[in-house]
Amino acid sequence: MATSIAAKHAKGKFAADAIMAAAARCTEDIEKNGAAAVINGTVGSMMNENGDLVVLQVVKDTFAALTPEQIVAYAPIPGFQEFLDAAIDQCFGASRPDGFIRAIATPGGSGAIHTAVHNYSDPGDEVLTTDWYWGAYRNIARDDNRILREFELLTEDGTFNFQSFEKNVTELVAKQYNTVIILNSPANNPTGYGLSLEEWDRVLDFLKQAVAGKDKNIILVSDVAYLDYSGEKEECRQFFKKFGNLPANIMPIVAYTCSKSFTLYGQRLGAMICVTPEEAIADEFMAINKYTARATWSNANSSAMWTMIEITKDPDKVARLDQERAMYFQMIKERADIFMEEAAACGLKILPYISGFFITIPVTHADKICDILEQEHVYLVPLKKGIRLAVCSVSKQKITGLAAKVKKAIDAAGIVQ
Numbered sequence: 001m002a003t004s005i006a007a008k009h010a011k012g013k014f015a016a017d018a019i020m021a022a023a024a025r026c027t028e029d030i031e032k033n034g035a036a037a038v039i040n041g042t043v044g045s046m047m048n049e050n051g052d053l054v055v056l057q058v059v060k061d062t063f064a065a066l067t068p069e070q071i072v073a074y075a076p077i078p079g080f081q082e083f084l085d086a087a088i089d090q091c092f093g094a095s096r097p098d099g100f101i102r103a104i105a106t107p108g109g110s111g112a113i114h115t116a117v118h119n120y121s122d123p124g125d126e127v128l129t130t131d132w133y134w135g136a137y138r139n140i141a142r143d144d145n146r147i148l149r150e151f152e153l154l155t156e157d158g159t160f161n162f163q164s165f166e167k168n169v170t171e172l173v174a175k176q177y178n179t180v181i182i183l184n185s186p187a188n189n190p191t192g193y194g195l196s197l198e199e200w201d202r203v204l205d206f207l208k209q210a211v212a213g214k215d216k217n218i219i220l221v222s223d224v225a226y227l228d229y230s231g232e233k234e235e236c237r238q239f240f241k242k243f244g245n246l247p248a249n250i251m252p253i254v255a256y257t258c259s260k261s262f263t264l265y266g267q268r269l270g271a272m273i274c275v276t277p278e279e280a281i282a283d284e285f286m287a288i289n290k291y292t293a294r295a296t297w298s299n300a301n302s303s304a305m306w307t308m309i310e311i312t313k314d315p316d317k318v319a320r321l322d323q324e325r326a327m328y329f330q331m332i333k334e335r336a337d338i339f340m341e342e343a344a345a346c347g348l349k350i351l352p353y354i355s356g357f358f359i360t361i362p363v364t365h366a367d368k369i370c371d372i373l374e375q376e377h378v379y380l381v382p383l384k385k386g387i388r389l390a391v392c393s394v395s396k397q398k399i400t401g402l403a404a405k406v407k408k409a410i411d412a413a414g415i416v417q
């Protein structure tokens, strides 16, 4: 009997998700032993100090006040214009780059990244990202018959690895018409690293040089999923200004999402936002990405768009939004500070964390170490080259003492970091 009838490109695909698998084991443990006994460091959404999912209060209030029509009506294919204007404004803040800026509503940052890859690379192309990356990038590339290629994000001393970046970009530009590069900064998932303004300058200068005078293009997908919890509101956005005045064959596309910024994760709303000096390229961006929207999800979630519109048109609500985000940024920072201080004290190495939802402990045999930790009711996510801890979801009380537990498990597994 036939065991597969899938098309050739789909055969053998399955989403083995280490995060979901660890989360499922954790849920089982909680059911058996109670939440107090278990540390769940797998969840990539913010949990408050009581372990409950954070929904920003201003979002809760605004969502609850929507009319049935706002909730159920179809939206235009590219999204409501008020939403697109608000998304551009919320994304860039005071650091709006110069140039033609256009946006299309997408189902979260995922939809934005997928569509950028789909419309700016060809089947068989390699798409470049960092070796520490959010696992879904690989699914997005492979599902679209592209190949994900990694460069090393960090040097030995924990700064951006220009050598690896430049080598990989040079090779890709030599062999492809378009090179799509996905950079998740600030607050990289899973490391918490972010490029400094000087590092951004050097990255962009190199990209200019790499395609100068060539019929080649670079599409820089700037994944800013954790932007609103990465630092002071305007300071963490300063790098966006550098996306203006680039040559026309380098186009930043910002993958903006309301998942974390508005705690609207499951409502599936984001935007892809382009910056280009050429109006024709901006028009093409709208045309081709609207086409893909129509061909896939059609139109984005009206209720999430209206929630965003209603908040951003009211200065009092914006002030509440900013204040709540700042409070939760502080909550995550305090947790990360505890972990980093204790890690330093017990000799546990971690990757350079600046901000964001995750801290990574670089190790080999992460699976083995995570198994040992799970016996202690501690659930973290094993990655290829490390272990990911979600500081967004572990309370200060539970994070206290955790570094020593991880160190002990690494020693017990006989691993030297």
Ligand SMILES: Cc1ncc(COP(=O)(O)O)c(C=O)c1O
Pocket: 044, 107, 108, 109, 110, 111, 134, 184, 188, 189, 223, 225, 257, 258, 259, 265, 269, 270
């Ligand atoms: C690095 C990164 N980019 C993008 C996303 C996109 O999420 P969403 O599609 O919910 O906006 C996530 C979510 O976990 C992420 O970790």
